[in-house]
Amino acid sequence: MILAVAKNRLFNLRRDRAAFVLAFVLPVAFFTIFAGIFSGSGRSSTRRIPLAVVDEDGSDGSRRFVAALRAEAGLDARTAPEAPEAKDGAAPPPPYTAAAAEHAVRAGDLPIALIIPKGFGERPIVFGPGADRPTLRVLADSSDPIAPQVVQGLLQRVAMTAMPGAMARGGMEEVDRWSGGLTPEQKARMEDALRSLDAPPPPGQAETPRPAATRAGAPGLVAVDVRDVVGEAKRNPTVTFYAAGLGVMFLLFSATGAGGALIEEAESGTLDRILSTRISMTRLLIGKLLYLTAVGVVQLVLMFVWGEIFFGLELLPHLAGFAVMTVATALASSAFGLMLASICRTRMQLVAIANLSILLMSAIGGSFYPRFLMSEKLQRFGLLTLNAWAIDGFQKIFWRDEPAWSVWPQVLVLVGCCVLFVAVARRVARKWELA
Amino acid sequence: MPTFALPLEIRELSKSFGSRPALDGVQLSLSPGEIVGLLGPNGAGKTTLVRSVAGRVRPDGGTLRIFGMEPERDEARSARGWVPQEIALYPLLSPTENLWTFGRYQGMSKAALERGIRKSLEWIGLADRADEKTDRLSGGMKRRLNIAAGTIHEPRLLLLDEPTVGVDPQSRERIYAMIQELRASGVSLLYTTHYMEEAERLCDRIAIIDHGRIIASGTKDELVRQTVGGRQTLTVEAESALPAALAAELSRRGGQVDGASARLPVQAAGDEIRGVLETFHAANVPVRNLTLQSPSLEQVFLQLTGRELRE
Numbered sequence: 001m002i003l004a005v006a007k008n009r010l011f012n013l014r015r016d017r018a019a020f021v022l023a024f025v026l027p028v029a030f031f032t033i034f035a036g037i038f039s040g041s042g043r044s045s046t047r048r049i050p051l052a053v054v055d056e057d058g059s060d061g062s063r064r065f066v067a068a069l070r071a072e073a074g075l076d077a078r079t080a081p082e083a084p085e086a087k088d089g090a091a092p093p094p095p096y097t098a099a100a101a102e103h104a105v106r107a108g109d110l111p112i113a114l115i116i117p118k119g120f121g122e123r124p125i126v127f128g129p130g131a132d133r134p135t136l137r138v139l140a141d142s143s144d145p146i147a148p149q150v151v152q153g154l155l156q157r158v159a160m161t162a163m164p165g166a167m168a169r170g171g172m173e174e175v176d177r178w179s180g181g182l183t184p185e186q187k188a189r190m191e192d193a194l195r196s197l198d199a200p201p202p203p204g205q206a207e208t209p210r211p212a213a214t215r216a217g218a219p220g221l222v223a224v225d226v227r228d229v230v231g232e233a234k235r236n237p238t239v240t241f242y243a244a245g246l247g248v249m250f251l252l253f254s255a256t257g258a259g260g261a262l263i264e265e266a267e268s269g270t271l272d273r274i275l276s277t278r279i280s281m282t283r284l285l286i287g288k289l290l291y292l293t294a295v296g297v298v299q300l301v302l303m304f305v306w307g308e309i310f311f312g313l314e315l316l317p318h319l320a321g322f323a324v325m326t327v328a329t330a331l332a333s334s335a336f337g338l339m340l341a342s343i344c345r346t347r348m349q350l351v352a353i354a355n356l357s358i359l360l361m362s363a364i365g366g367s368f369y370p371r372f373l374m375s376e377k378l379q380r381f382g383l384l385t386l387n388a389w390a391i392d393g394f395q396k397i398f399w400r401d402e403p404a405w406s407v408w409p410q411v412l413v414l415v416g417c418c419v420l421f422v423a424v425a426r427r428v429a430r431k432w433e434l435a
Numbered sequence: 436m437p438t439f440a441l442p443l444e445i446r447e448l449s450k451s452f453g454s455r456p457a458l459d460g461v462q463l464s465l466s467p468g469e470i471v472g473l474l475g476p477n478g479a480g481k482t483t484l485v486r487s488v489a490g491r492v493r494p495d496g497g498t499l500r501i502f503g504m505e506p507e508r509d510e511a512r513s514a515r516g517w518v519p520q521e522i523a524l525y526p527l528l529s530p531t532e533n534l535w536t537f538g539r540y541q542g543m544s545k546a547a548l549e550r551g552i553r554k555s556l557e558w559i560g561l562a563d564r565a566d567e568k569t570d571r572l573s574g575g576m577k578r579r580l581n582i583a584a585g586t587i588h589e590p591r592l593l594l595l596d597e598p599t600v601g602v603d604p605q606s607r608e609r610i611y612a613m614i615q616e617l618r619a620s621g622v623s624l625l626y627t628t629h630y631m632e633e634a635e636r637l638c639d640r641i642a643i644i645d646h647g648r649i650i651a652s653g654t655k656d657e658l659v660r661q662t663v664g665g666r667q668t669l670t671v672e673a674e675s676a677l678p679a680a681l682a683a684e685l686s687r688r689g690g691q692v693d694g695a696s697a698r699l700p701v702q703a704a705g706d707e708i709r710g711v712l713e714t715f716h717a718a719n720v721p722v723r724n725l726t727l728q729s730p731s732l733e734q735v736f737l738q739l740t741g742r743e744l745r746e
Contacts, residue, residue, distance in 0.1 A: 259739060268521060268522075269519050269520075269521035269523040270524065270525065272486075272489075272491055272519060272523065273517060273519055273523040273537070273584070273585075274537075274540055275490075275491065276489045276490050276491055276515070276517045277511065277512060277537065277540040277541045278509050278540060278541055278542045280541045285711065320715040407476045434490075434491065434492065434493040435452075435486070435491065435492045435493070
């Protein structure tokens, strides 16, 4: 008898495809996606942190340091902007200056930049309080909280392994200064040893750091000054990201839920009745799009106003850009909900497909976890989602303080998606028209 | 719009779903202010025919005109009202909001809509519950609101698809009264039902559809005459089982004897009843009850389709 009950449920599960997908396909799909996002972030094969390098020193030592940074697997160190497309005869872009590097970070082209000051190659380390030592300047965009930490660690490591002579010489000078002075004989022997350290590596041996050397220097031996050039004036930097990320995700959920009214109308016979009146399917869909968009706009306004009141999100100075992005995002999300509702035949189907697609888009589109922390492959893949474009647009406005017109690529994509989704919905909705 | 055009005119209408024909040369018309009852067994093509008139099914062949117009045209949509069998309303909206919605979908102006809603709510007896959620109304109230949603724009042709299914007798009477009022105001109605007494009571003309064709059409009397003829049935019940001699005599007259009762076909009721009573008297069998029954639509239907209406 008890087994019969279980078997009855099994029959049901076999017939109910939506429940089947929810039970077995969804968990595996999500495991795969989240495993891809989170396990990939720490591996060199996935995410390399782009780093603009400005060598103001230009010494042998600093050049060796830059070369070692370029060879570092965790970094994508560039001394000049990437050429847009290799063209024959086109001059390569000029190297970064300190100002150009700062501009690139502010514009979001790179998360971080390094400026190597004059004298660094000669004296990378100096001990003692108030010591006048050359300090590496790191310009960061704190919307990526991880990049500055990783870069600081790697700078210490690379300095120790790429400039062993300069480091040791600095150490020797400090010993000389604080120990009361080395004898000339001791100094001569040290110089011999230092020359061998400064010699270039034999041919065939990579300039990359030796594993044994990675722990040679204690963290902080090289002076590094990190400055947040984008978020330094922000009251609450992370809230911008979450307002946009979660806002878009909930917009998608609510638009899909409300779009499901179409299925209810079809199931109850109300849609049949409506289509016998003077309203056409096209008008019906556009009317529903209008409603869903209006609800979406109110939702985002509510979220951002709440953020302004309680979390220091700066809404008022960014009203124009916010308005543009909000309408574009609401339009695209609403059209997406309408399209899903048109495709599905039952509410159950809609719930399953909506959950799967929205959580998937939110995961790879950066609603849960910033895209710039994902591997480059996933970052590119994320551009297939509405979330990524919407979040990028809101970030431009709220994080980078860019003007409203600067979000035109995001608006173009979102409005384009809206048109495409409505067209698909209209095409699929023919199933409800004349028999 | 041609002034002479009939509210509904259907000629040689055909429609197939795959290889299965649903309509096969349907001919039907409605005159102004006329109620035509559409009867037929399940699967006979009633729903396809009504949905064709409602503009929800595109026929494969033949013509269908509403006041001389194609059913898809806006003027035809305005002239036509459809009350589907399902309660096709928004359950969370109030009666007022439901009526507003369907009125606006029919292109009614704000002023006309306000008047129409007030009038409709009075007409269906829901003025005092105008702002409650529809799903809190009783089954009969929802049925009445369903009708009002199809008539808010004052159509001149109304399609009523089983409007009394599942309602109590009191609500049914109220719906009958509403239908009579519609007819009195000049609306033409195409009425599908499974209740024979409803068709007999409300409809001026009855069309019987089977296998996608209208197999008979006319008033009830015309249909009876054309099919089962004018013969009535006389049922005589005695106090006790009929003696063999009497049973034999009644059988000779075409009667059927079953224990203490006998059923006889009669053509001229007045003369034949006297003769039957005399036969019983002569056999010394006292008569306890006497019933004279005219031919019913049910018999007509059975005769024409070979099936009960509810099959």
